[in-house]
Amino acid sequence: QVQLVESGGGLVQPGGSLRLSCVASGRTFSSYAMGWFRQAPMKEREFVAAISWTGSTTYYVDSVKGRFTISRDNAKNTAYLQMNSLKPEDTAVYYCAAGGTFGNVRNNKCDYWGQGTQVTVSS
Secondary structure (H helix, E strand, O other): OEEEEEEOOEEEOOOOOEEEEEEEEEOOHHHOEEEEEEEOOOOOOEEEEEEOOOOOOEEEOHHHOOOEEEEEEHHHOEEEEEEOOOOHHHOEEEEEEEEOOHHHHHOOOOOEEOOOEEEEEOO
8 A cells, every 4th residue: 555645735826836745655655656637626637747666757748848847756755746837727636646657647547646735826
C-alpha cells in the first residue's frame, strides 16, 4: 500500500503561482511513476502531468505546457507540481496518484490516489 497526502493548494490571483506537494508513505516511493490530475466542478477528472520513477521523463497535458512543472525527490518521498501563470480555468481539486508504470499514469491507470487539494484562481 502507498498513502499519498497532498498539500499546497489555496486561493491565488490570476498570473500567480503555487507549488503542490505530495508526500508518500508505505511501499517504496521510488518504484512508482507519479502523476497529477485535477477535477473542476461539474467536469470529469483530467490528467495534468506525469513523471517517471527516475524523474527523467515527464509529460503534460497541452493546456499546462510551459506553465506547470512536475518533479520528484525520491529521498524525501515527495512529488511536486509547480504551477506558474495560473488562470481561472486551472481552478480545480488537484490529486496526486501513483502507478506502476509511466504509461499507466499517463493513461489514468493509477493504483493509489491522494485525497486532493483545492486550487482556486480568482481575483
